Amino acid sequence: xxxxxxxxxxxxxxxISFRVNQQEYCVDIMAVREIRGWSPATSLPxxxxxxxxxxNLRGAVLPIMDLxxxxxxxxxxxxxxxVIIVVKVQERMMGLLVDAxxxxxxxxxxxxxxxxxxxxxxxxSFVRGIISLExxxxxxxxxxxxxxxxxxxxx
Amino acid sequence: xDELEAIKVTFFQECEELLADLEGGLLAMQDGSxxxxxxxxxxxxxxxxxxxAGAFGLDPLVRFAHVFETLLDGVRSGEVAAxxxxxxxxxxxxxxxxxxxxxxxxxxxxxxxLSASMAAELEAWQSGGAAPAPAASAPxxxxxxxxxxxxxxxxxxxDFGFTPMTVxxxxxxxxxxxxxxxxxxxxxxxxxxxxxNESLLLIRELERLGSIETSFNDDAMPxxxxxxxxxxxxxxxxxxxxxKSEADVRExxxxxxxxxxxxxxxxxxxxAPIAAAAMVExxxxxxxxxxxxxxxxxxxxAATSAPVAAPVATAPPPPVAMTxxxxxxxxxxPTAMAAPPKAPVETPGPGSSVIxxxxxxxxxxxxxxxxxxxxxxxxxxxxxxxGIPQSSNLAIGLDELEQLTxxxxxxxxxxRAQPVKSVFQRMPRLVRExxxxxxxxxxLVMEGEGTEVDKTVIERLSDPxxxxxxxxxxxxxxxxxxxxxxxKPVEGVIKLxxxxxxxxxxxxxxxxxxxxxxxxxxxxxxxxxxxxxxxxLTDEEIDNLIFLPxxxxxxxxxxxxGRGVGMxxxxxxxxxxxxxxxxxxxxxxxxxxxxxxxLTLAVLDGxxxxxxxxxxxxxxxxxxxxxxxxxxxVRALGxxxxxxxVRDSFVPLVDIGSTMGYRANAPDPTEGVVLLVESEDxxxxxxxxxxxxxxxxxxxKSLEANYQQVEGVAAATILGDGRVALILDVDAVINLRRRxxxxxxPTEPMIAAE
Numbered sequence: 001x002x003x004x005x006x007x008x009x010x011x012x013x014x015x016i017s018f019r020v021n022q023q024e025y026c027v028d029i030m031a032v033r034e035i036r037g038w039s040p041a042t043s044l045p046x047x048x049x050x051x052x053x054x055x056n057l058r059g060a061v062l063p064i065m066d067l068x069x070x071x072x073x074x075x076x077x078x079x080x081x082x083v084i085i086v087v088k089v090q091e092r093m094m095g096l097l098v099d100a101x102x103x104x105x106x107x108x109x110x111x112x113x114x115x116x117x118x119x120x121x122x123x124x125s126f127v128r129g130i131i132s133l134e135x136x137x138x139x140x141x142x143x144x145x146x147x148x149x150x151x152x153x154x155x
Numbered sequence: 156x157d158e159l160e161a162i163k164v165t166f167f168q169e170c171e172e173l174l175a176d177l178e179g180g181l182l183a184m185q186d187g188s189x190x191x192x193x194x195x196x197x198x199x200x201x202x203x204x205x206x207x208a209g210a211f212g213l214d215p216l217v218r219f220a221h222v223f224e225t226l227l228d229g230v231r232s233g234e235v236a237a238x239x240x241x242x243x244x245x246x247x248x249x250x251x252x253x254x255x256x257x258x259x260x261x262x263x264x265x266x267x268x269l270s271a272s273m274a275a276e277l278e279a280w281q282s283g284g285a286a287p288a289p290a291a292s293a294p295x296x297x298x299x300x301x302x303x304x305x306x307x308x309x310x311x312x313x314d315f316g317f318t319p320m321t322v323x324x325x326x327x328x329x330x331x332x333x334x335x336x337x338x339x340x341x342x343x344x345x346x347x348x349x350x351x352n353e354s355l356l357l358i359r360e361l362e363r364l365g366s367i368e369t370s371f372n373d374d375a376m377p378x379x380x381x382x383x384x385x386x387x388x389x390x391x392x393x394x395x396x397x398x399k400s401e402a403d404v405r406e407x408x409x410x411x412x413x414x415x416x417x418x419x420x421x422x423x424x425x426x427a428p429i430a431a432a433a434m435v436e437x438x439x440x441x442x443x444x445x446x447x448x449x450x451x452x453x454x455x456x457a458a459t460s461a462p463v464a465a466p467v468a469t470a471p472p473p474p475v476a477m478t479x480x481x482x483x484x485x486x487x488x489p490t491a492m493a494a495p496p497k498a499p500v501e502t503p504g505p506g507s508s509v510i511x512x513x514x515x516x517x518x519x520x521x522x523x524x525x526x527x528x529x530x531x532x533x534x535x536x537x538x539x540x541x542g543i544p545q546s547s548n549l550a551i552g553l554d555e556l557e558q559l560t561x562x563x564x565x566x567x568x569x570x571r572a573q574p575v576k577s578v579f580q581r582m583p584r585l586v587r588e589x590x591x592x593x594x595x596x597x598x599l600v601m602e603g604e605g606t607e608v609d610k611t612v613i614e615r616l617s618d619p620x621x622x623x624x625x626x627x628x629x630x631x632x633x634x635x636x637x638x639x640x641x642x643k644p645v646e647g648v649i650k651l652x653x654x655x656x657x658x659x660x661x662x663x664x665x666x667x668x669x670x671x672x673x674x675x676x677x678x679x680x681x682x683x684x685x686x687x688x689x690x691x692l693t694d695e696e697i698d699n700l701i702f703l704p705x706x707x708x709x710x711x712x713x714x715x716x717g718r719g720v721g722m723x724x725x726x727x728x729x730x731x732x733x734x735x736x737x738x739x740x741x742x743x744x745x746x747x748x749x750x751x752x753x754l755t756l757a758v759l760d761g762x763x764x765x766x767x768x769x770x771x772x773x774x775x776x777x778x779x780x781x782x783x784x785x786x787x788x789v790r791a792l793g794x795x796x797x798x799x800x801v802r803d804s805f806v807p808l809v810d811i812g813s814t815m816g817y818r819a820n821a822p823d824p825t826e827g828v829v830l831l832v833e834s835e836d837x838x839x840x841x842x843x844x845x846x847x848x849x850x851x852x853x854x855x856k857s858l859e860a861n862y863q864q865v866e867g868v869a870a871a872t873i874l875g876d877g878r879v880a881l882i883l884d885v886d887a888v889i890n891l892r893r894r895x896x897x898x899x900x901p902t903e904p905m906i907a908a909e
């Protein structure tokens with residue numbers, strides 16, 4: 001569990017970085033509600049293949065998105081070592097299946113570079129910007145855009 | 156300004172209740188019970204609405220209520236006879252009053268002409284029926300009411316603004332009449348503390364009997380040097396306001412008998428407690444103790460002027476132990492005085508014992524409790540997995556936990572339970588309006604209004620009931636002439652009945668009309684191409700044709716029915732709630748529509764099945780029966796389709812696993828289990844599952860809260876092992892199947908049903 005109340009407000013932002021299929025991504029810590037281990041999900045029929053299904057989060061039904069599949073990196077093969085990052089997007093809770101959580105970054109916005117003009121539209125729509133830190137390249141994910149298209153239209 | 160708005164909101168809430176009371180009272184009068192209390196209640200309702208409206212300057216409402224009230228006052232005093240015609244007029248007037256209230260609330264308009272003519276009618280009845288305003292009428296024996304009723308006559312030409320005050324005045328006597336209680340002087344002897352007693356505990360005990368004011372006297376306190384820390388020096392005086400008898404008060408001191416000197420004197424009643432205490436007279440009955448009585452009186456005034464914990468200035472009263480006889484004489488009087496004020500307590504005003512709670516808080520509580528239930532089931536399952544014997548302490552403790560959680564769940568569900576009265580009370584008006592529109596005479600009889608259902612269900616009951624009632628009046632009942640011809644009373648009777656049956660609420664709407672015209676119904680269905688012309692149907696099947704989409708028995712579209720809402724829509728909305736609607740009819744004698752709904756939408760009875768390693772829940776309401784098909788019952792139809800022969804009819808087989816996309820190919824149905832289900836349009840299907848785990852009540856969890864609607868899935872739930880299971884949307888599954896492999900003829904399953 002991450003204590004997000006310590007996140008600084010103002011110039012400096014805190015981000016949680018994690019690994020998805022050898023690449024490093026991050027999301028704003030304020031959106032993260034908790035981090036938990038992988039548990040088998042109940043699959044959802046008639047759903048996009050990046051939706052792994054739903055799990056029971058203390059009584060609430062939590063949809064789990066395979067971030068690797070969503071980003072076009074191929075489906076993950078979840079093991080007990082995989083991690084679910086529970087995030088709140090708008091008024092909804094969602095679990096992101098990732099390989100592992102790496103660390104907490106404290107950055108200022110000037111460290112965020114615009115997403116390079118890469119060919120893949122999907123990456124450009126999901127990635128807000130890229131952070132260069134100690135030789136690592138960490139892409140910041142725009143959570144709003146991760147939601148399935150149908151819902152994004154409805155919202 | 157905001158505060159005023161808040162009060163206004165409360166006023167309108169009260170208006171709702173008052174209007175319901177008004178209508179209830181008038182209906183009771185219509186049924187012949189025009190006793191004083193009913194008429195009083197009716198009068199009071201209108202009067203209270205007028206009073207509140209006056210305070211908010213709602214002039215049109217006040218004007219109408221005033222005319223209404225004046226006539227009711229005449230009825231109340233017996234100047235105007237409560238004839239049936241009058242009651243009918245009053246009922247119509249109550250509808251207009253309700254319109255006025257809605258308009259004042261900013262919801263809807265008042266038909267000015269109707270209002271004016273109604274007011275004129277009321278006034279005409281008043282002047283025609285009796286001498287005007289009986290201000291000096293014989294006092295009612297109901298004190299509570301009398302105060303209110305004496306006001307309006309004098310108020311007639313005044314500003315209505317202060318009328319609400321009458322309510323306050325109304326209640327005031329109850330307070331003023333409160334019994335005073337007892338003055339208890341406790342002077343502990345030194346031994347009291349040595350015997351491990353405590354005067355504080357005694358005073359606390361007294362507090363349980365009523366409200367107390369306590370003071371103490373420390374005159375006996377020696378210098379610090381002389382003080383014995385274990386002795387007692389203080390004298391306590393407790394003014395106890397209660398309606399309990401002296402014996403009750405004495406009982407508190409049962410265990411300290413002899414360890415303290417005790418004086419119990421009655422406080423006089425009839426006036427506000429403080430004033431009463433200050434002016435208390437020495438009790439004349441207690442002749443022998445007149446000396447001490449004076450002291451006590453002095454003490455009382457001291458106690459009053461220097462309340463709680465302030466030292467009393469006067470000398471400590473000589474300890475007086477009353478003789479039993481004197482005590483009894485003293486006790487008798489206050490007890491007699493104490494009795495009457497009890498009555499108002501037993502009949503609290505509307506809403507006085509009701510807490511208004513934000514529904515969200517209750518929903519949260521219900522969520523938490525269902526989590527608790529799931530968690531408890533999870534623990535039970537884990538324990539069972541470890542092979543712990545049933546007789547072990549752990550297993551017994553778990554059983555107890557299970558019982559407790561069940562009880563908590565039931566109690567929490569009961570919080571949201573409300574009597575169906577809130578829906579029923581709107582119906583008399585609807586019936587009156589519809590009846591007058593179609594020119595029929597109708598009497599509505601309602602039963603079981605106290606039947607309780609979860610709020611979520613109540614909110615959705617209104618539409619189906621409204622529709623069933625409209626139908627019963629418009630289609631069910633004959634015209635008055637027609638009824639006379641067949642020897643029925645001209646007035647048709649419609650019965651609206653709510654009851655609990657087998658964990659569900661059942662709403663029945665019964666009319667004594669002509670019943671369903673079966674040949675006509677069947678002909679219409681044929682004409683509209685809904686059924687094959689040569690089909691032989693049972694009576695029951697014909698009755699159920701009216702639920703088919705696009706069906707209407709009305710020859711022409713009338714104002715009442717034919718609003719584009721057919722029984723099929725009603726049926727669908729009922730089924731969306733996990734309910735069923737059925738009809739039974741006897742020609743010439745009438746029809747009964749029966750609505751059966753779950754008591755709550757938070758839990759659902761389901762059949763837990765396994766399909767392709769997935770666990771699914773099928774709502775029990777949709778399941779007709781479950782069976783293991785024999786090879787000869789399964790017939791192939793077309794390249795991929797298959798049907799199941801069930802008692803001479805053929806039902807399409809639908810494999811849940813492949814329809815939901817869990818597996819590519821449907822397995823052999825004879826190796827699995829088949830659930831015969833009925834969909835909302837009445838068509839049947841045979842759903843194939845691998846295995847049935849059993850029947851269970853499951854807590855419904857929303858999938859849409861965090862995700863979105865999924866086709867074929869009604870909702871989700873959490874099973875005992877903590878995993879999420881999906882609840883199947885039976886209709887959607889059948890439709891999904893149809894889309895992929897269209898059934899031979901769209902209408903065929905409907906007819907092949909039986």
